[in-house]
Amino acid sequence: MKPFSLLLLTLFIFHPTWSQTKIEIEKHVKTHEVPTEALEDLGEHLKNPKKVKWYYQEDGDKKVFEAKFKQNSNQYSVEFSRQGEVLNVEVITKSNQIETDTFKQIKSELKSTFSDFKIRKIQREYLGEREDLFEIISENEIDDDLNLRYEIEVNAKKDKKRHLYELLFNKTGNLISQRQVKLKSTDILDY
Amino acid sequence: MRQFLIIIFCLIGLLCSAQNVVAGFLPDFTLSYKASEQYKIVHKLESRFPSYNDTSEDINVQFERLDMQNFIERKIGLFSKLSLGYQYRIKDSAADEHRFIQQFSWTDNLTAFRIGHRLRSDQTYSRARKPEIRFRYRSGFQFPLQGQQLDAGEYYLSISDELVWSYRSPNADLENRVLAKLGLYINDKNKIEWGLEWRLEELFLEKVNHQLWVGLSWYKAL
Numbered sequence: 083m084k085p086f087s088l089l090l091l092t093l094f095i096f097h098p099t100w101s102q103t104k105i106e107i108e109k110h111v112k113t114h115e116v117p118t119e120a121l122e123d124l125g126e127h128l129k130n131p132k133k134v135k136w137y138y139q140e141d142g143d144k145k146v147f148e149a150k151f152k153q154n155s156n157q158y159s160v161e162f163s164r165q166g167e168v169l170n171v172e173v174i175t176k177s178n179q180i181e182t183d184t185f186k187q188i189k190s191e192l193k194s195t196f197s198d199f200k201i202r203k204i205q206r207e208y209l210g211e212r213e214d215l216f217e218i219i220s221e222n223e224i225d226d227d228l229n230l231r232y233e234i235e236v237n238a239k240k241d242k243k244r245h246l247y248e249l250l251f252n253k254t255g256n257l258i259s260q261r262q263v264k265l266k267s268t269d270i271l272d273y
Numbered sequence: 274m275r276q277f278l279i280i281i282f283c284l285i286g287l288l289c290s291a292q293n294v295v296a297g298f299l300p301d302f303t304l305s306y307k308a309s310e311q312y313k314i315v316h317k318l319e320s321r322f323p324s325y326n327d328t329s330e331d332i333n334v335q336f337e338r339l340d341m342q343n344f345i346e347r348k349i350g351l352f353s354k355l356s357l358g359y360q361y362r363i364k365d366s367a368a369d370e371h372r373f374i375q376q377f378s379w380t381d382n383l384t385a386f387r388i389g390h391r392l393r394s395d396q397t398y399s400r401a402r403k404p405e406i407r408f409r410y411r412s413g414f415q416f417p418l419q420g421q422q423l424d425a426g427e428y429y430l431s432i433s434d435e436l437v438w439s440y441r442s443p444n445a446d447l448e449n450r451v452l453a454k455l456g457l458y459i460n461d462k463n464k465i466e467w468g469l470e471w472r473l474e475e476l477f478l479e480k481v482n483h484q485l486w487v488g489l490s491w492y493k494a495l
Contacts, residue, residue, distance in 0.1 A: 269388025
């Protein structure tokens with residue numbers, strides 16, 4: 083039994099310690115945990131309010147509720163403040179649904195930032211008035227007053243190192259910000 | 274979590290009613306650390322404690338073997354890795370074994386879950402037996418249970434299936450291993466999993482051997 087005792091000893095001596103690094107938190111929440119205003123406002127604009135998945139997110143100082151659902155063949159995520167006020171609407175999109183000149187500009191920005199890149203995911207992000215934001219969901223209509231941005235996830239190489247990045251572009255395709263996405267370790271799946 | 278427990282109890286019930294079943298405890302500990310931006314070192318300790326259930330006696334759990342694995346892993350792309358490993362196996366009642374392992378693994382990161390693929394080949398040598406070669410493929414699904422992504426302090430479900438083809442002169446064998454584990458993602462440096470592994474051995478022969486292992490794993494990164 084000696085090897086077994088050794089293994090048990092190893093398991094108990096090295097206590098798992100909680101990481102001190104700040105990471106983004108995203109949790110599935112039940113509807114009763116979501117601000118009532120957010121639930122009611124969104125529910126009015128959905129064909130099937132029961133098919134919504136709700137999440138609570140913390141990213142730095144930002145603390146929001148997010149609703150994810152499908153409607154009119156689009157995949158939406160809608161962010162709400164903790165008070166239930168709608169903040170933005172994101173829609174997953176394809177590169178061929180972006181205006182040609184804008185996408186050219188995005189690609190040119192990506193080429194100048196990275197030596198190699200592959201786009202993994204594109205989201206249109208709309209910011210604006212409450213009514214206009216809900217109209218995107220219910221009518222699939224985009225009001226001119228809405229502020230459009232593109233959130234793009236790329237697998238890219240910079241300084242000979244490959245990482246996953248999340249970049250934000252304005253509606254004409256100019257880069258606003260970028261950040262590296264920390265990938266979760268895969269040791270559980272590899273060994 | 275409730276559904277997971279129901280599945281486990283059903284599996285246990287199913288296997289207990291089957292014949293040719295070996296059951297036991299399979300604990301393992303994995304320690305990994307970065308050697309450079311591209312390279313990682315992985316050490317794994319795994320032990321087996323089968324229980325021999327004679328109807329006239331009590332259940333008897335005995336130490337059978339201890340595997341000490343060491344890998345050097347190289348990142349190939351953002352989601353793929355190549356690893357070379359060596360395993361030294363201490364056996365309770367037979368000669369020790371040396372195993373050389375080659376592995377290629379890659380991950381699909383989907384919105385709601387991750388799929389890990391592992392292609393592995395290994396060669397085993399010992400004084401007592403003829404050399405054995407094996408080719409294995411495993412695909413594993415990892416589902417977060419408390420959201421779309423796995424965060425610190427959250428539980429996840431890990432399900433995998435592995436096919437193992439082996440050849441030791443003059444016989445070839447095929448084995449299937451199904452794993453269902455509940456995991457706790459304490460943080461990116463500590464993960465604990467517990468659950469069941471069901472192995473079906475000697476699929477090429479008429480009488481298939483069933484093995485049911487209760488697993489407990491700890492993944493520690495430095």
